[in-house]
Amino acid sequence: MAQKVVVIFSGGMDSFTVLNKTVRAGNEVYALSFDYGQRHRKELDYAARACADLNVPHKVVDISAINSLVGGSSLTSDIDVPEGHYEEQSMQSTVVPNRNMILLSLAVGYAVSLGAGEVHYGAHSGDHAIYPDCRPEFVEKMKDVCAIANYEPVDIVTPYLHDSKIAILADGLAMGLDYGKTWTCYNGREKACGKCGACQERLEAFALNNASDPLDYE
Structure with a gap:
């Protein structure tokens, strides 16, 4: 019998790979996307099309009201998105306060309502320097909490936690x-x-995999 799994799916490369990997493992997958007021909400259109292609049930939840509490990120506020490599200090402006704790909490609630035992998301090692909520310490604590937060334990699964985006793309x-x-x-x-x-x-990951990015760029 297939296991029910909730996948947090942004429509980006990492979660797209996680989604496909989880589907191919024979799970009964439910994709969950969030509109948190991100300026790149175009990713949600990509998420919807990808789920339709895979015949995966897909929910998009509007949580944009949280921006009255957790503003200050260049992804959600009127702040220019910084240019340059991901490791630069300026990229910290793209941190949305407490985002993954909020998203995981909602996804775990959805999982409990479905009778799903796992929530998967695409944290990876390339994010560790900038995003605290993608680090192994955060994931381990969330796993502990989500095992006891409800009558039904839910496991947080991060298949690429210790891998780079280069490795994720290679797998995909x-x-x-x-x-x-x-x-x-x-x-x-x-x-x-x-x-x-x-x-x-993203472009670096394609270059290091000797592959061409199919997206159009300005």
Whole structure:
């Protein structure tokens, strides 16, 4: 009998790979996306199309009201998205306060209501320097909490926690995944900017995998 799993799915490269990996493992997958007021909400359109292609049930939840509490990020507030490599100090402006704790809490609640035993999300080692809620210490504490927060324990699964985006892309390419079905750019314009940290990290991953990015860039 297939196990029910909730996948937090942004529509980006990492969660797209996690989603496909989880589906291919034979699980009964439910994708959950969040509109938190991100300027690149275009990613949600990509998420919807990817789920339709996979015939995966997909919910998009509007939690944009939280921005009255957790503003100050260039992803949600009227602050320019910084350009340059992901490791630069300026990229800390893209941190949305407490985002993954909020998203995981909601996803775990959804999992309990479905009778799902796991929530998967795409934290990876490339995020550790900038995003505290993608670090192993955070994931381990959330696993502990989500095991006791309800009558039904829910496990937090991060298949790429110790892998780089380069390794994630390599795994996805080996699965034959089409990354033209994903959106990464922090700017939600018609084409990807190619200059923000997210775009630069994506382009670097393709270059180091000797592959061409199918997305169009400005």
